[in-house]
Amino acid sequence: MxxxxxxxxxxxxxxxxxxxxxxxxxxxxxxxxxxxxxxxxxxxxxxxxxxxxxxxxxxxxxxxxxxxxxxxxxxxxxxxxxxxxxxxxxxxxxxxxxxxxxxxxxxxxxxxxxxxxxxxxxxxxxxxxxxxxxxxxxxxxxxxxxxxxxxxxxxxxxxxxxxxxxxxxxxxxxxxxxxxxxxxxxxxxxxxxxxxxxxxxxxxxxxxxxxxxxxxxxxxxxxxxxxxxxxxxxxxxxxxxxxxxxxxxxxxxxxxxxxxxxxxxxxxxxxxxxxxxxNSVSTLKKINDTYDQFWWEIRMGQRTVFVDDAVLNTLPDESGRPPKQIFDPDVNVYKSMRMNEGKDPVKDVTSDIRTDQYIAAINQSLRTLEMELKLSVGTFSFDGRSMKTATEVVSENDLTYRTRNDHVYEVEQFIKGLIVSVLELAKATTWNNKQLFDGEIPTFEHIGVDFDDGVFQDRTALLRFYGQAKQFGFIPTTEAIERIFKVPKEMAEEWYEQIIMDQSDMDPVEITSRRERRELGMEE
Structure with a gap:
């Protein structure tokens, strides 16, 4: 069936x-x-x-x-x-x-x-x-x-x-x-x-x-x-x-x-x-429209001078040779226009570019975008000011840092899931008459992901905090290792065992005891 x-x-x-x-x-x-x-x-x-x-x-x-x-x-x-x-x-x-x-x-x-x-x-x-x-x-x-x-x-x-x-x-x-x-x-x-x-x-x-x-x-x-x-x-x-x-x-x-x-x-x-x-599509459109208009105003804001068409007329010289232009042929500033008699033959009609107004409008929209993205004020700027450093972000308990942590959790779960999928696929696959992986599949609790928060978190401060907590009996040593170094519980326990072994090797009493055993062994 x-x-x-x-x-x-x-x-x-x-x-x-x-x-x-x-x-x-x-x-x-x-x-x-x-x-x-x-x-x-x-x-x-x-x-x-x-x-x-x-x-x-x-x-x-x-x-x-x-x-x-x-x-x-x-x-x-x-x-x-x-x-x-x-x-x-x-x-x-x-x-x-x-x-x-x-x-x-x-x-x-x-x-x-x-x-x-x-x-x-x-x-x-x-x-x-x-x-x-x-x-x-x-x-x-x-x-x-x-x-x-x-x-x-x-x-x-x-x-x-x-x-x-x-x-x-x-x-x-x-x-x-x-x-x-x-x-x-x-x-x-x-x-x-x-x-x-x-x-x-x-x-x-x-x-x-x-x-x-x-x-x-x-x-x-x-x-x-x-x-x-x-x-x-x-x-x-x-x-x-x-x-x-x-x-x-x-x-x-x-x-x-x-x-x-x-x-x-x-x-x-x-x-x-x-x-x-x-959720910020309208804000993005407002910023882009303002920037597009600003760019076009700059494009159209080049200097423009109207001159009497008589000024731009070309005249033959005394010898009757072909006429020559009065202005440089590469210049596009001057535009021909018939002027009224008695008026100035040259008139500058260039308009000022509203730079300050456009920059202010774009920056105001950027503040709105920061609010909608849950980012701290000053993350974006259109006037050339530098953005906040990561240290400033953390020291101020910044909104950007909290938003970042929300996404970090999703990425952490994604990485752990991918690890389990890789190991399960390897265990289910035979290549050259042998399983690619023949061990036990770990659970999420057996996987640790350290996102290198050193730029955000002061590791010295963490060591001091958890060291004092351990000293007063508020937290086990293995738990402190797990939290500071973002490693799985089993690895933290292995580290702690290795630390105990290393400390015993350096203990003066243990060193003396080992020396006495060697000497007694030699006498026998």
């Missing part, structure tokens, strides 16, 4: 391909049902993040319709960049404790910490996360999925920003099923062909009654970048890629979704996150 059900599932997955219907949008797929407003919001965020705005249309003095580029301040990118730099950097330390005490003492066993350290270093995880955190904050989400390269036996990471991931099912613990999208282009003569790979991650019941993780790959082909297209065989560009893969023994989805801190108030029923500027 289980086999029959699995065959039905395969036909169900492939049934859409048999229809031959084109997918105009991702929502045309029978498995995907995302609120179109959410898709539009993400696409708008991406355009603004890229600085892609439509041209400004206007009528010139002759009544002709003209177009020009829209000049903007890319504050969606700038604000995400500022916050991403405060949240995560490459000095972050990640520690994993092994739950299996017996295997810890086996030198032939590769610990979970060593395994994760190798995988993260191989994938340049810290650098990539530091880079991808910016678009995650700007657009509203980021997805990372580990997979195994069966040629090398290495675990690789696949990254997807907000417009390349769609949830299929979610609960209070997060998104349990989803689909990742990747687009590849191929040139055939003058034609550009767009291939869209949809990678579905779903759960189904296995023959033993346990949940079985299923990855289904579907490839679509189109000649339009705005359409998904018609389903084609995977071998057309992905040779050897399996259409369906089953992975047993997983406790969580392979993909890990990171969203900025905060509730999606724009669509409360959506599991997707919001970009940090999604």
């Amino acid at each position: 289980k086999v029959i059900q699995r065959i039905k599932n395969l036909f169900k997955r492939g049934g859409y391909a048999l229809s031959g219907k084109d997918l105009k949008s991702i929502n045309d797929h029978p498995k995907i049902n995302i609120d179109p407003k959410e898709l539009a919001r993400i696409e708008r965020n991406l355009r603004q993040y890229e600085g892609d705005y439509p041209k400004v249309e206007y009528y010139n003095s002759h009544g002709d319709l003209q177009k020009r580029d829209y000049m903007s301040l890319n504050l969606r990118k700038l604000s995400a960049d500022v916050l991403a730099g405060l949240i995560f950097n490459e000095q972050c330390e990640i520690n994993v404790s092994d739950a299996d005490e017996k295997k810890k003492k086996d030198n032939s066993f590769k610990s979970a910490h060593e395994f994760i350290e190798h995988v993260f270093e191989h994938n340049k995880f810290k650098k990539n996360l530091a880079d991808y955190l910016e678009p995650a904050l700007a657009l509203g989400g980021l997805t990372v999925r580990p997979y195994v390269d069966m040629e090398t036996g290495e675990i690789e990471f696949s990254w997807a920003i907000a417009n390349a991931f769609y949830p299929l099912r979610n609960n209070s613990n997060g998104i349990s099923e989803g689909v990742m999208k990747s687009v590849t282009t191929k040139h055939d003569g003058n034609r550009t062909i767009y291939y869209t790979l949809l990678e579905f991650h779903e759960w189904e019941k296995g023959q033993d009654g346990n949940n079985l993780y299923v990855i289904t790959n579907e490839l679509y082909k189109s000649e339009s970048p705005n359409e998904v297209g018609k389903r084609v065989a995977l071998e057309e560009i992905y040779e050897g890629l399996q259409e369906v893969s089953y992975i047993p023994g997983l406790s969580r989805p392979l993909f890990n979704y990171l969203k900025p801190s905060g509730f999606n108030n724009i669509n409360p029923h959506s599991p997707l996150g919001l970009g940090i500027c999604d």
